[in-house]
Amino acid sequence: MPKYYDEVDVVLRALADPTRRAVVQRLAKSPAVVSELAAPFSMALPSLMQHLRVLENAGLVMSQKNGRVRTVSLKPGALDVLHLWLGEQCPPPERQADRLGIHLTRTTPKEA
């Protein structure tokens, strides 16, 4: 089992929750302060903070405190492991074409 599968596991568990997914979607646009992230949800702040901790532990977001304001941002390359996993499961058409090329090279008899 590739080592990065553990990361895939943590990332998918984090993203399987619609609130956490909405937070990631919001942060994909730009960093945001916690109160701004909480605004669209009818949720107590401690619950949101708990979701943010799950996202942080999954390596998806990071945050920085400046005085009393905490700004959260999407970690660069946060979703790379998921791209990687997806690419392994259903290779994009150009890679499929490459494979076909390899297959043809291997199976087509050379001209005498």
Place this chain on the structure above:
Amino acid sequence: MPKYYDEVDVVLRALADPTRRAVVQRLAKSPAVVSELAAPFSMALPSLMQHLRVLENAGLVMSQKNGRVRTVSLKPGALDVLHLWLGEQCPPPERQADRLGIHLTRTTPKEA
């Protein structure tokens, strides 16, 4: 909220489980009969069948019964919604470059 987000939700919940993810990984290589899918797991067959039902309901796999043998395969385009969602969250470099191009076209004053 885009309509396909409901599908993303169901797909991510299905894939958040390591057994179901292992089944998808196996089926990405080729279709397989149920006993073959069950082999790597120390799991009762009814439990595996339950995982397969979750994957089937999520639109990820399909199965066909021929006599007493059920063959399961990955549904074509099964993971497309996830590719789509991921692409929205962190556009690949070429799309980011496109955006920059659009931005520059819009903001660069034309020569007089």
